[in-house]
Amino acid sequence: MHEKIFEKIEMEKNQTGNIEFFLGEKEMKSFMLPEFIIERSDERCIRCRVCERQCPEGTHRYDGELDMMFHAEEKCVGCQRCAVFCPTNALIVRPHPSQYRPNANWTREKLQDLKKQAETGGVILTGSGNDKPYRIYWDHLVLNASQVTNPSIDPLREPMELRTFLGRKPDSLEIKIGEDFEGVEIQSELFPNVMIETPIVFSAMSYGAISYNAFKSLAMAAKEYGTLFNTGEGGLPISLRDGYGSSAIVQVASGRFGVDPDYLNVAAAVEIKIGQGAKPGIGGHLPGEKVTEKISETRMIPEGTDALSPAPQHDIYSIEDLSMLIYALKEATNYEKPVSVKIAAVHNVAAIASGIVRAGADIVAIDGLRGGTGAAPKIIRDNVGIPIELALAAVDKRLREEGIRNKASILIAGGIRNSADVIKAIALGADAVYIGTPALVAMGCTICQKCYTGRCSWGICTQDPYLTRRLNPEIASKRLVNLLRGWSHEIKEMLGGMGINAIESLRGNRDHLRGVGLEEWELNVLGVKGAGE
Amino acid sequence: MVSGLSLRDMFLEGVRPIEKLLRYVEIEDDRAIIDASELKHKEVNDLLRYVALKHVTKVDLVNVVGQRYIGTRLHIPNPSPKLEIHIQGTPGNDLGAFLDRHRIIVHGNAQDGVGNTMDDGEIVVYGRAGDVVAMSMRGGKIFIRDNVGYRTAIHMKEYVGKIPILVVGGTAQDFFGEYMAGGRVILLGLNLKEGERHKAHYIGTGMHGGIIYLRGKVEDYQLGKEVGILKLEEEDWKFVERQVEQYCNYFGANKEKIMEGNFIKLVPVSRRPYGKIYAY
Structure with a gap:
């Protein structure tokens, strides 16, 4: 067989001078090692060419003459699409075993990045959240359960409340009770709040970063389950406004894409995006090739133009300016919607959050070090910001100390992986959590981190119609609803185990948390005791 | 420690309900005059919204003293009025x-x-x-x-x-x-x-x-x-x-x-x- 292949290489070389496919030769020979190795069982392979069709990178290739499948491993991003869709399970895709000399300092990733930059001179892009081994505090916090002295509650038999209200709460609640205890009336002034059935909200992912079908799937699932999705800063397509506006948090970011009075008014809440956990302090560039006709219509910018979101919002250079925009949005929405302000978790997050609440925000959203992204410079994603657990604990503590915790809900994002993370976040003081990556994974994502290429084989993070068709909103939204249902049920079980029947009673209740394997300063910041204490 | 109760809302403190603001507005057919000298920014827009819904098409907003967001709260899809607002003074x-x-x-x-x-x-x-x-x-x-x-x-x-x-x-x-x-x-x-x-x-x-x-x-x-x-x-x-x-x-x-x-x-x-x- 090998002889035959060499023969063929020779033939192609002679005929066309093109040996690129076989030798990966380009203008400048790349010194990069392939990231993945593809192992194909020739016995199992039936030459159906599914892998070839499924791979947007062009990794697989069928040679009719030889009746053989070939692959160019250097193109493989490890998304596992081919392996999942191979009808005979003939494919194994795994990290490439070839190694440079082991070196704790100069890791393979660092070397590869250096080579890539030497070959391109560019800023290295990446997608998804920070993958570096920073301490994951969720994994060092354990939950409590009732034993003997306090009965646990069985959520299968007893009502369990996960319903959550996002928005400003009054300083005190005055109630007027009519004669004979009839007609109870709330006398205090109430502020606009949004009700969600579970404390889980889909993170901001814009139409543009993700496909229309992925965007719509999130909208459909949020609506069906009674929670919210976040439009990100790419606008809300007109076709989705009537149906899903009331389940949307609409973003106003530095690019102000697609922000019109109707967009603001159809939504459940409005969010000012200051920063993102994956790229604190920098803006975003949606490359022109992703600005298709539909996206240009939704963002209201010309087709093919880069959609540039500058790093700052140019009307916000201070807390006072932020306050001005918060109230501009309250004005624009007739004081009917809560206004959220989303920031990245950075060093002085507690003081900044206090300023945000004092500026009039009804929700403070904080996105941590591990927050995801469709595209960000890797150097920033991996090195800027602080873990969300510490940021959340610091913000909740600060707002309590200042007596303004009731004035805003806290929504956190960046690194929530399962229902235990959700419940721990709530015990640390969050009102609800944003989930981005888990929702994408539910739709098929395998966190290959290549979102920025626009060639997502799962049809999520792409605008290529051949690929976006792979995601059926009816099915994907069902998966998302299943995820919400599964997590919500787990949360109820854990709550019941603690003897609590309403999520409200757990909020900021750090007594239900203990730390394991944490330093004293970490316990202090988190405001939890060590296990056994 | 700072008490949250002392947190002042610089924008909304002391805002009066619309009934108490009507003395600042005069409506005659499709025209109106609003005296903004004693109004907070929200009150100005409350009145603009009010007159817009009263089929006013031209408003003279006089004695404006730095109120912000003038005209921002006039997204009224149905019946979709259209106002012409003349501002005397300095808008914020x-x-x-x-x-x-x-x-x-x-x-x-x-x-x-x-x-x-x-x-x-x-x-x-x-x-x-x-x-x-x-x-x-x-x-x-x-x-x-x-x-x-x-x-x-x-x-x-x-x-x-x-x-x-x-x-x-x-x-x-x-x-x-x-x-x-x-x-x-x-x-x-x-x-x-x-x-x-x-x-x-x-x-x-x-x-x-x-x-x-x-x-x-x-x-x-x-x-x-x-x-x-x-x-x-x-x-x-x-x-x-x-x-x-x-x-x-x-x-x-x-x-x-x-x-x-x-x-x-x-x-x-x-x-x-x-x-x-x-x-x-």
Whole structure:
């Protein structure tokens, strides 16, 4: 067989001078090692060419003459699409075993990045959240359960409340009770709040970063389950406004894409995006090739133009300016919607959050070090910001100390992986959590981190119609609803185990948390005791 | 420790219900006069909304003393009224922010944020305006008789037929047209002396859409590196002339004299100024 292949290489070389496919030769020979190795069982392979069709990178290739499948491993991003869709399970895709000399300092990733930059001179892009081994505090916090002295509650038999209200709460609640205890009336002034059935909200992912079908799937699932999705800063397509506006948090970011009075008014809440956990302090560039006709219509910018979101919002250079925009949005929405302000978790997050609440925000959203992204410079994603657990604990503590915790809900994002993370976040003081990556994974994502290429084989993070068709909103939204249902049920079980029947009673209740394997300063910041204490 | 109860809401404290505000408004058929001298910004918009729903089409808003967001809360899809608001006094920041089809005429100066993310309608200022005029403006027109401040026309946009237009009679400060993604901006420099250059530096930095028509002198070093200088084509002259004519109608300047001036056209050199900085 090998002889035959060499023969063929020779033939192609002679005929066309093109040996690129076989030798990966380009203008400048790349010194990069392939990231993945593809192992194909020739016995199992039936030459159906599914892998070839499924791979947007062009990794697989069928040679009719030889009746053989070939692959160019250097193109493989490890998304596992081919392996999942191979009808005979003939494919194994795994990290490439070839190694440079082991070196704790100069890791393979660092070397590869250096080579890539030497070959391109560019800023290295990446997608998804920070993958570096920073301490994951969720994994060092354990939950409590009732034993003997306090009965646990069985959520299968007893009502369990996960319903959550996002928005400003009054300083005190005055109630007027009519004669004979009839007609109870709330006398205090109430502020606009949004009700969600579970404390889980889909993170901001814009139409543009993700496909229309992925965007719509999130909208459909949020609506069906009674929670919210976040439009990100790419606008809300007109076709989705009537149906899903009331389940949307609409973003106003530095690019102000697609922000019109109707967009603001159809939504459940409005969010000012200051920063993102994956790229604190920098803006975003949606490359022109992703600005298709539909996206240009939704963002209201010309087709093919880069959609540039500058790093700052140019009307916000201070807390006072932020306050001005918060109230501009309250004005624009007739004081009917809560206004959220989303920031990245950075060093002085507690003081900044206090300023945000004092500026009039009804929700403070904080996105941590591990927050995801469709595209960000890797150097920033991996090195800027602080873990969300510490940021959340610091913000909740600060707002309590200042007596303004009731004035805003806290929504956190960046690194929530399962229902235990959700419940721990709530015990640390969050009102609800944003989930981005888990929702994408539910739709098929395998966190290959290549979102920025626009060639997502799962049809999520792409605008290529051949690929976006792979995601059926009816099915994907069902998966998302299943995820919400599964997590919500787990949360109820854990709550019941603690003897609590309403999520409200757990909020900021750090007594239900203990730390394991944490330093004293970490316990202090988190405001939890060590296990056994 | 600070008590939360002492947290003052600078915007909403002491805001009165609409019933108590009616003494500040007089309505006669489709006209109304609102005396803003004792009103908070929310109260001004409460009354504007009130009169809009009473089928008023022209409002005189007098004694305005820095109230913000005038006209912002007039997105009323049904029955979709359209107001013409004449402002006497000085409106505060974010005049006409997110404006929806209405007309605002300021008989005096305006402050920062005029037409912030404005969607449609028209704002005419018989005077000067502060910083960030027309930021992220998406549609409609703004005419400013005199100068504007820093960061004017930042990230203006356009989409197919919806093209925002900003005409400034005087000059502008730095970062004029930064990150511009669409729209048309005309800077006339009428108050510059003979041979005096425009004030702004970093004109059109990061610009990737839209057109700036600039009359008068500007040095190369004042321009961002993402802008190219072109001569005006016939279409451009026609467009500029139409806007200048309107400017003169409003402010009484001499159109012929303005059109005799030296115009240049600034356009982005690329619709993708930062397309090449990344390694994929």
